[in-house]
Amino acid sequence: MGPIAKSETQGGVQSVTRALDLMRALAREEEGRRVSDLAKETGLAVSTAHRLLTTLELSGFAQFDSATMLWHVGREAFAVGATFGRRRNFVAPALPFLRRLRDATRETANLGILEGDRLVTVSQVESREIMRAISPPGGTAPVFCSGMGKAIVSTWEEAQIRALIGRVGLPRITARSLATPEAVLADLAACRQRGYAVDNEEHITGLRCVASVVWSAQAEPVCAISISGLAARLPEQDLDQIGQLVRQAAHQLTQALGGTAPEAVV
Template sequence: MSTAVQSVDRALTLLELIAADPEGSRLSDLARAAALAPSTTHRLLTALEQRGFALSDATTGRWHIGRRAHVVGAAWGTARSLRIPAIPQLRRLRDASRETANMGVIEDGHVITIAQAESREIMRAISSPGGRTPVFCSGMGKAIVATWRDDQIDHLIDLYGLTAATAHSLTKRETIHAEIARIRDQGYALDDEEYVIGLRCVAAVIMNPDGEALAALSISGLAARMTPEKVTRCAELVTATARDLSGRMTL
């Protein structure tokens, strides 16, 4: 086992040990349970803490699971609960549009594609599940944040900035707000070659019964095929599907 792999294995072992004790664990106990030297244990725990996966309590000297570990753990259940009912709908969108259908959620200023039904066309849009796109370069990202308050959108911009992926990317705060107003009015979002030149995407948001955004659906295809007429048709398809899923997908 290489040194790097061994370090990862040891860090994960420590994370499992911390998670097993809700009262928190002392460094000496963790070192003993993991069969590691206290100095090695401290080094690994410090690395985990810097990434938010572990948290030390200076008062008690105990180590606890960090916020980031909860986020990562919850993501598995969230993504799975969203994907299962969406897969048949994504396939229907794919077949009706002959383009790629996607589902995504927002995490850390990016949209993560969590499910996809890939187009059967030889030339097609490809963004594999797990792919990350800056929120404001993504139709799905813009569809989701259009449900947020304006101050929440500003906070997102302040945290992550506005990334220019292509010459069509939106890079000004006032342009973003104008785009969000348009999305709210028309009920769907458009990525018009804003992340990849030659690709166009139409997206709509999936809501829970409380009116909160859970995820977004999109249809993406080559800009040459996604004519204004096809964009209108795809917008009808994706918004209808998003409405059908909304309220049935609770977390």
């Protein structure tokens, strides 16, 4: 067998990249997508998008519904993605606490981690309300615009926080986004004092999030729990009461994991 030509290698990499772009586009819409819409969103020709989707379907990563002519994420994508959660042994134990928190607040309960300098939602129990705030599992957010992100980094030393700001910056996503290192440090200090963090419409206008950190057996901030919902249903005067519920849920999960918080932040 001869050496693989460079153009052949580049073509293979390009096909994989395009297929992954299609998978991401499929994941953004639970009701399914038309191939023409997927092609437009990913910048592909319809024929190319259809060829890649058909290949993904043969492997179980995409699914086509001939009745509606819509494409969906396939079962193999779920199986592969679920491995990400299983290798973190706090995801399954967190579900009962997320459900109780959802029932107590009637809002969506979330579990998140820091991954690559961004906050990643790894598990979720959706609100039963018709209008609900959802960043689906696998979704990411800038750390300093996220309640869960802020809850985790509030446990860091100031030098670590400033280093993270230097790496990721402080993008002004909404009018309420924290715009200076001083504003971030003051917000995180308030988070440490009360035991929970707040995303006060800093990531999406009209949405609020209240979060608290979960500790590992090594007294490290392993993840965070939050509830998120419409600002109209989470008025500022109720945030402390909700924050105590979230803080309690995080503390209970910490105990269930055999974790412990450092004395300074108990």
